[in-house]
Amino acid sequence: MRKDFLPFSKPSVSETAIADVCDSIRSGWLAMGPKTVDFEKKFAGYVGAKFAISVNSATAGLHLAVMAVTEPGDEVITTPMTFASTVNAIIYSNAVPILADIDPVTFNIDPKKIEEKITAKTKAIIPVHFAGRPCDMDAIEKIAAKYNLAIIEDSAHALGASYHGRKIGAGKGARHIAVFSFHPTKNITTGEGGMITTDDEKAADQMSVQRQNGMDKGAWNRFGAKGKSHYDIFRPGLKYQMMDIQAAIGRDQLKYLEQFNSRRTAIVERYNDAFADIKGLTVPAPIETNCVHSWHIYTPLIESDELGFTRDEFMEKMKAYNIGTAYHYQALHLFSAYARITGLKKGDMPVSELIGEKIVSLPLFPAMSDQDVADVIEAVKNVCK
Ligand SMILES: Cc1ncc(COP(=O)(O)O)c(C=O)c1O
Known part of the structure; x- marks a missing residue:
């Protein structure tokens, strides 16, 4: 580790x-x-x-x-x-x-x-x-x-x-x-x-x-x-x-933007390859034709039915491997302020609510070394084993 x-x-x-x-x-x-x-x-x-x-x-x-x-x-x-x-x-x-x-x-x-x-x-x-x-x-x-x-x-x-x-x-x-x-x-x-x-x-x-x-x-x-x-x-x-x-x-x-984004894309490609056959981890969908993705964050879904643990438990398990993760986002109307302001409640935005329960952000930044990427992949594989 x-x-x-x-x-x-x-x-x-x-x-x-x-x-x-x-x-x-x-x-x-x-x-x-x-x-x-x-x-x-x-x-x-x-x-x-x-x-x-x-x-x-x-x-x-x-x-x-x-x-x-x-x-x-x-x-x-x-x-x-x-x-x-x-x-x-x-x-x-x-x-x-x-x-x-x-x-x-x-x-x-x-x-x-x-x-x-x-x-x-x-x-x-x-x-x-x-x-x-x-x-x-x-x-x-x-x-x-x-x-x-x-x-x-x-x-x-x-x-x-x-x-x-x-x-x-x-x-x-x-x-x-x-x-x-x-x-x-x-x-x-x-x-x-x-x-x-x-x-x-x-x-x-x-x-x-x-x-x-x-x-x-x-x-x-x-x-x-x-x-x-x-x-x-x-x-x-x-x-x-x-x-x-x-x-x-x-x-x-700004001078480094294209270089930064190429590195982000290369890391995403390594993640997608490595995670393709993990049951219970859904990688982001392929990029639409004639579009370029800037890969600000890499957000697979944790399918708790298949893995037997929740997204929050996944995040804790990754922390035990010394790997940070983040959460983008809980569906907005589930925050108390916006529930009050919009009048929306659980069940009103079913797709966002479901994605919000499963989504996690894995480390993704241009300065990540190949070893950092390998460490994330190994930790995810171990956690999802
Ligand atoms: C989708 C989205 N909009 C707006 C913002 C606000 O950006 P800033 O922190 O520069 O105010 C963020 C920041 O994370 C964001 O993710």
């Missing part, structure tokens, strides 16, 4: 990024500034969007995006198989979260279930590309066009993924926005941080202004050598900017 604990995720930050962070600190310009602007430009170029707006988390980005496309009281349809941020962003925009169940194979929102939930109040859909697997965007875009709805792609897991030849986050016109996360477990990190991308100029303007308390000019434009310190407030905003200290890491991380 391995001596040290293998976490389920760990970021890889280069010495160049660390030096660039120190450079920002020494320069005296720590907050949003030239490195943030540079990172935004590079990010927009990478995904193929006109606008990239950096923020201090994807949660903040989702909040700005929902505010940009809804009015208080509007309904927004999303998935129960997501992190709380997706729904919190709707609630804090004074909109109403409506959950639609997932597809049992992809774990992504089921377009048929979306259509069943549409009312006269529906204004937007937030599909979440779960684990980095692109949602069925053709079907979702068709529904959005039919009912005149905005789309916010929660792309927290999906940096580097692509759908039918287009990168997730590529610009798609009015009221279509994507939001990425740079939390340390994500495909690239800035510590905390996020990025919004869109081709919608009006929404981009509103979100850029609202992320800096509503000021029409950021501090960089006011306190720099050529700046003017007066500003106007267009609309009340929030304090959601990214700092140059974070962007210094982000712009370096």
Whole structure:
């Protein structure tokens, strides 16, 4: 058994990024500034969007995006198989979260279930590309066009993924926005941080202004050598900017993204091969044609009927082998706050509930050595024997 604990995720930050962070600190310009602007430009170029707006988390980005496309009281349809941020962003925009169940194979929102939930109040859909697997965007875009709805792609897991030849986050016109996360477990990190991308100029303007308390000019434009310190407030905003200290890491991380994602994919392939004949462990479904998965997390299902133990027991058993695992996600409406807010109860979202009982995340990060991967495989095989 391995001596040290293998976490389920760990970021890889280069010495160049660390030096660039120190450079920002020494320069005296720590907050949003030239490195943030540079990172935004590079990010927009990478995904193929006109606008990239950096923020201090994807949660903040989702909040700005929902505010940009809804009015208080509007309904927004999303998935129960997501992190709380997706729904919190709707609630804090004074909109109403409506959950639609997932597809049992992809774990992504089921377009048929979306259509069943549409009312006269529906204004937007937030599909979440779960684990980095692109949602069925053709079907979702068709529904959005039919009912005149905005789309916010929660792309927290999906940096580097692509759908039918287009990168997730590529610009798609009015009221279509994507939001990425740079939390340390994500495909690239800035510590905390996020990025919004869109081709919608009006929404981009509103979100850029609202992320800096509503000021029409950021501090960089006011306190720099050529700046003017007066500003106007267009609309009340929030304090959601990214700092140059974070962007210094982000712009370096972006250079490694493709390499990181290739390593993630190679590890997933080894897992899939090794686990193919374990009865009671269902590996993720094959990737859809003409799509690229970004493999943010690797999430097999623990079939307790066949294995004789539950997912939680599996996680404990893996810990005994010094291997960390994680849980993404309990179906959202089963948390007490969202049960209260949505009025949903156990039995209302059967697919998410079932997947939520079985799902587990195994270690997956680019710095895993071949020995780390072999240790995970050996532990899983022993546990499931
Ligand atoms: C699907 C999803 N959406 C949004 C978020 C929020 O990201 P952040 O931590 O950057 O706010 C996460 C974070 O884990 C997530 O998994």
